[in-house]
Amino acid sequence: VKQAGINFGAPGDRRAENGTLWLDFPSVGGQSPDLEVMISNPKYERFRHHALKVKEPLPENGLNWVAASGIINPEKITIALKQREKQPQPDGIPIAGVEDDAEEDSHGEVKLHSSDLELGLDGGDPQVVALRFSNIPLSAIDELESATIQFTVDETGKSPSHLKIQAEDSANAKPFLETKQNLSARKRTQAAVEWSTPPWLKAGANGPEQTTPDLTPLLKEILQKQNWKPGNSICFLFTGTGTRIAKSYKGAKSGSARLILKTRTQGSPEKTSLAQTEEKISQNRYTIKLTFTEPDESIKPGQRRFRVRLQGETVLDSLDIIQEAGESMRCLVKEFSGIPVNDFIEIEFESIAGSETPPVISGIEVIHENGE
Template sequence: MTIRWRTSSATSSQVWYGTSPSNLNFTTTVNGSRTDHEVKVSGLPAGTTFYYAVGNTSSQLTAPDNEHYFKTSPAPGTAVPTSIWVLGDAGKANAAQRSVRDAFYAYNGGQHADLILALGDNAYSDGTDQEYQDAWFENMYEGTLINSVLWPCPGNHDIISANSQNETGPYYDIFTLPRNGEAGGAPSGTEAYYSFDYGNIHFVSLNSEDIDHGPNSPMLAWLEQDLAANTQLWVVAILHRVIYHSSILSDFRQNFVPVLEAGGVDLVMYGHQHSYRRSYLIDGHYGSGNGSFDPNTMAIDAGDGRPDGDGAYQKPGTLTPHAGTVYMVSGSAGPVSSLPSPITFMPYEAGDPEGLGSVHISVFGGQMDVKFINYEMQMLDHFTINKQIAIGSPPTVSVTAPANGTNYSSPQAVALAANASDNGGSVTQVEFFVNNSSVGVDNQAPYSINFTPPADGTYNITAVATDNDDNTTTSQVVQFTVGPVTTCVRINAGSDDAEERPTGSVNFTSGDLELVIDGDPDGQTVGLRFNDLNIPQGANIASAHLQFTVDENTNDNPCTLTISGQASDNAAAFGTQNFSISSLPRANATASWTPSDWLAVGDAGFAQQSPNIGPIIQEIVNRPGFSASSSIALIIEGIGRRTAEAYEGGASVAPELCIEWSMAPIAFDCPNIPANIGTPCDDGDNTTLNDMVGANCICAGTPTACTGIGDADGDGV
């Protein structure tokens, strides 16, 4: 494991590490003075978590804590739950990039990503050192990079200040990449392209920029050698330039794609285009566009690849050449643009604005799940690839409890339950996972276990069903939260941020929002309508605020704003008739805001954040007719002016509403268990069926005719 950091003064380099943050009993030291520190810690066991601190031979610069840790790669070939975050063209260092980051963190519940893949254009516009600091290490991903390993490839903006022939420039100065096969794979002899293994996944990072792509190129010869030696079940390749729909990479399609597909590659990801799109499961397409694609011979599976749609893509259970590949463009983790012309075999796509986002990949055993999560925390696309040696039909499984999105006010026992069945066979067990860690197994229906969350946070549940032929199926993720939850949503339509002039006319199309003077000294009334909050009726609102982004730094003072809320169970879209906003019925609670001056265009900090409007939101969600699908409308009036971005000025900088909330403690029928009467359970007796909590708050099942004999053959009956 290589650990890197930077200091303002030149010092020696030292890393303290150990298996507990309270016992960092090992050290590795590099003598000599430097400001860019690089320490390689070697001889560590596979798949082990180590906590660490960095500093010099005189003192530690970071205090040991639970966040400074690294986990060594699992042993090659080991099937372990693996979480991968993919960021394409993420080097903008802007509010849009942060919105993608925050949406992924919220969607993923702040859970650890084992790997981060960066698809090039990691630092705009010239790949300078300062641009890397701004885009990755300062106020961006630093909280994640202290415990997740980053694996990049270069893009065209990176190599403006770097040279791959002699491996110089900020890209090569900042990243330490395997040139000698030290992370698995064949030695490439260069950091310009490389490979590595993580468990049963083989990753290949290619250089699409300033390296020869010809048929006799060293990179192609290395790739053939690397894939020929690979024994891992999964193969994932990354590069920057778009393979399809680009004349620049015609030689890459003709020379490299056949080698990748012969090597059994499952997924190829690249950026460059600032949008999202991906293909069917295809093979053998080495032309550039629609005309050369033959669906009869090149589409291995022309379905959507979704378990809840046409079905997951199926591939053989061993590494197999030409069994199908999904090609994906994901270059919108910082910028987003309109979609280029359509490609028939890449029908799943998203451009400006909804296509601003990143990709999450989870791999466990023979299943790979891929999701595109946009800046509004929406999953716009997903697909699954299954690799199983099928004997009979695989089982089906779904998590039935708790319901997705359930919130518990504090840590408590939670009943996890699943339905599982097998057509033509039998389910032998259901194993439950929380945040990719196994928390229990049940081998008898109804399948359930109790799990007590250790602390407040977000928990992702999956259930893995195994049948009598050892086929396995993993359920879709169900998420629940413990403790306060923060929900942030932005205005997501031009009609939902509106300005009502003093004359009563309503404008829906302005690129900015004047709060509240816009020429007329009487000021205007601004309406903001927020959708997709997913907050239950009666939730406890701890706090709430509005967040704006500066459009103009012209400040008219004094400026005092009053924020109120529409008294509605479900706020409808604003009307076009005169005075349609100011005439709305109001909740009783209001909030007064005297904002400080807004100094710089693009700022979206504390100065642009309203005071707490929690009482307004509380009054609305307490309404009997409010539901999780309800919309909330807020109204701003007052004097003076601050000018904010509107939705038309950019979806990623539109006004945002953030609400911290939790549910009241649940009252269980049987608080000592805790559970409700009728809840499925396991009484520990294999000779009973249909176990559940009875009226006496005791878990018991229905005795069978075999009571007293026991489960001699261990089949659960």
């Protein structure tokens, strides 16, 4: 998020002349952009007045219509500047379609639309199970820390099982076809990974017991191929003894296998990670403007005083809105520049000892200073 405003208690969204889109919170409906705002005190109260009732702002660039509403006693407000999906998808690269997981029986018959995947034996019959993952985002110079495949249990099984995992020896594996020996005829990598699979005791489980050992040796062999490039596909082939029954692809939410890749930054991981984090925070500096108004016309100076902390640092030690603004119902804006922000902005409000009424705030505007 580069520039946005949160207008507490407002009747809807509104764009200011400087380009800031002010979002109402709590949202009264409509197609507001998704910006996550959290208020720690579930018992906070709202107020709202007509904007014409709000007097000239201090300073002059304040917005009366922002100050016309607000919340009382929020305690702490957290704004997530890095937007997240409402329903995060599991980690890893998913199976993309029905042509990307398949079984081949001992007679060479290939089945794409299987209701599940029997790893090892299917009713005592040995078979090949193949998984194809597309759009692999790795180049030959990427340093893999680990590569695993995560399964989800379709049916339980606890008898001994031992699987051998290889990759197809191809720089860009093709989708599977229901033609004879389409899986077993594929050339395989010299490298292989052995997996003595633990018991699978609960349907729907997808934890460590359903995760393969590290498959990095297989991927390294593929990534070094002359025609490999990021975005290509990799196929893994499973054979072995015993049986473990995993969910197959039957749609994006079917619980089919996922390839989980973790890369290591070149050089010292610890030092590089720290340097990158410090650089990221130093680059992400924001100007933050807090809009206040005293909504209670009976309040006198000294009756509502509070401390404001921004990112854990005190920025207003004893704010008395009516004392600074000169009267109630006048917009008061406090601006803070160069505030380092990673993913969240946290603003805390604390009543000063002896204050008779809790803190209030009308709006928060955030503007990224780097202009990127």
